[in-house]
Amino acid sequence: MKMMLQLVSPTAGKIMMFGKDHREQMKDTYQKIGSIIETPGFYTNLTGQENLEILARFRKNVSKASVKHALEVVGLDQEKKKPFSDYSLGMKQRLGIAAAIMHEPELLILDEPINGLDPIGISEIRQFLCELSRTKGTTIFISSHVLSEIEQIADMIGVINQGKLVEEVNMKELHKRKRKYVAFTVSDALSAAKILENQCNVRDYDIQDHMIKIFETEFNVGYFNQILVENQLVVTGINTCEDNLENYFSELIGGGGIA
Amino acid sequence: MLNLLYCELLKLRHSKMISISVLGAVAVPFMLLVEELQTHAEHPEEKILLDQVYANSVLYMLILANMMVSVAIASYLFSREYAENTWKTILPLPISRTKVLAGKFLTLFIWDLGLTLVSWFSILFFSGIFHAIFGMSEYSLFTAFRWIPKYFLLTIFMFATTTPFVYIAQKTKGFVAPMITSAVIVLGSAALCNQEWGALYPWTASVLLLQGRVEGTGYPVWLSITILIFVSGIGFMLTFLHFKKEDLK
Incomplete structure (x- = not known):
């Protein structure tokens, strides 16, 4: 996932996204992607909204209304004055999700997105991701060690063991096999x-x-x-x-x- | 690029670094006021010129206070992304690493320039207080404005000699190593600023160039300028190459 998101360079091989090498037309490709890698990092001196406004400016095509909507979706729209440094782990995770979805991406890459969330928060995010996939057609590429959560949202599951893809199977087939x-x-x-x-x-x-x-x-x-x-x-x-x-x-x- | 600069400036909202750096930029003018007061107390007959106060400030700003402040700002700008774990939020955005770094360098230059202007204005202000009480020869806005181009050049030199510290901040992902290195560099500057070899040491060469004293050292001006460009270029190059290849795990 870090290679897909330009955080780590591949030692060999190619990464294909949207049918082309991820370095070709990089701007177009990454405009269509939202992501969370474990616990998201934000500027501690800024509020959630200010943090998202910076990311929106980097992306260029995200309006203030979209930022507000994303904050509403994750339930952080009322935290107007609280700096990120005062956020709980769950709030940080929610802000990460807001940052990942505010530009309505075609592909969401989520690495352990429910880290630190309380059970209600987990359920809300699960419902939200399912709805996002169903209504907007967003492809969600999610990794997690909490397999029971994955089981509830994924259509297709892949297992990586020792760096190798051991199995890739859709959920219907998996239910037959269990x-x-x-x-x-x-x-x-x-x-x-x-x-x-x-x-x-x-x-x-x-x-x-x-x-x-x-x-x-x-x-x-x-x-x-x-x-x-x-x-x-x-x-x-x-x-x-x-x-x-x-x-x-x-x-x-x-x-x-x-x- | 303007958008990147604006983003970098937005990141500084509510940050204490701005007020701390402004205090740092006021330090030299304030110490110069103290020096003026002492000179006046010991030698009341001695004339104190505004032009001379500005000339004296160049040395202190370039090798001491503003230099240290500039290194602190550079370390903050470049290492905070590691400290606050924000690279993994920024780098997946549709923007190249080169542009992100260029935006940071531009922000550093603008910040340095802003602080130089704060120092310039503070000298005018403190000297104004001195002038109001004891009288200062040739105290005028005209004299002060004549120093603006030189201060602009001073900012360019200061920015150019800060780039190696940027690389150290980037490489070590923190504040400590660049600050310790800058303390060592300042010691070197203090030792060489009145020596011939000062023309070959980038951090004092910039002072000698601004004061027009390079020729007096026996070394050609082009050599000092070449050394400055070389050191600055190395700092830029290492920072960009390191960041382009760096894996952020």
Whole structure:
């Protein structure tokens, strides 16, 4: 992302954006892009509005009304006198988002945009990004370690591990790939596993403390429960679940961290 | 470029650096007033000329006070983007790194020029106070205005000799290294300002050029000018090359 945004020079290769090398017609290309790289930086002696006005002047085609609208969208329009140095982390992040969207970009590049936001703020920004994509057709290129958030807004997901793109998949396909399972919470998960293996021919399962997860395409939850109870095991919970994104990608990269 | 200059000036709103730098620019005129008062107290018969006060100010401004202030401003202008983490907000905008730096250099020059004018006016003001109480020979606006072109040249020299400090500020991403380096340079200037070798040392060569004393050192004027241009050019070149290649992580 930093290479796309001219912060770091590529050591090799080309960066293509809008169908051409990003250094060709650089002005046109970057006029269409908005960005946040982690925690955004602004001039500490200035207010949010003053900061945005400077960026608007650099961009040349952004009106004062657009600056005000962007501040309204992120809920900072009332902070007229507060300098950036007095902003909370969440407010700084909101101002970063306002700076990224004030010129109505065609492409938004966001690196960890929900850093420091409270749960309500996260939900608001998520809704806003979805709406921006839906109503204005803005392409949003977002990176995050909070995969549950990504899961809620992305149409296409790519996983980079050790600097290499491991997988790129659209969400519909991903949902198909994520495995469904039934989780039984029982008094003795190890015994339960043996019983189900012997009596129901269950082979694909996983044990976690008092829980046994059964990954089978065809579930017969009632029958499994009956077998466990008949074998004197106490069943305290039965849930039908789906692998979350974290689990899916953790398995994809062999259990390591997701970069 | 005017738009860039305007943006740089907008960044300075509510900044304490402006008032601090103005105080720095008033320092030399105030010290000269103190000197005038002492001279008058010790030798009341001695005539104090406004022209002489302006002439004396050149040395102090170029090698001491205004020089240090100019280095501080340069360090602030160029290192604050690192300190406040703003490069990653500015550089993805549709503007080249060369233009961003050029805008900063232009701002530095305008700021230096503004401070030189503050010093010029302060000398006129303080000397006016002295003139009102004790009387000063040839105290007139005409005399003061005659110094405007020289002060403009002084600003150009000061700006030119500040560029190496800009590179240091850019390279070290902070205030400390350029300020320490400038203190060392000032010591060198103090040692060489009345020596022949002063014509070869860019920070004193500028004073000697303004005072028309280079020929007295035995070195040709063109050599002093060449050294000044060379040092300034190196400062510019290193700053631009470093910034163009720098990865901002």
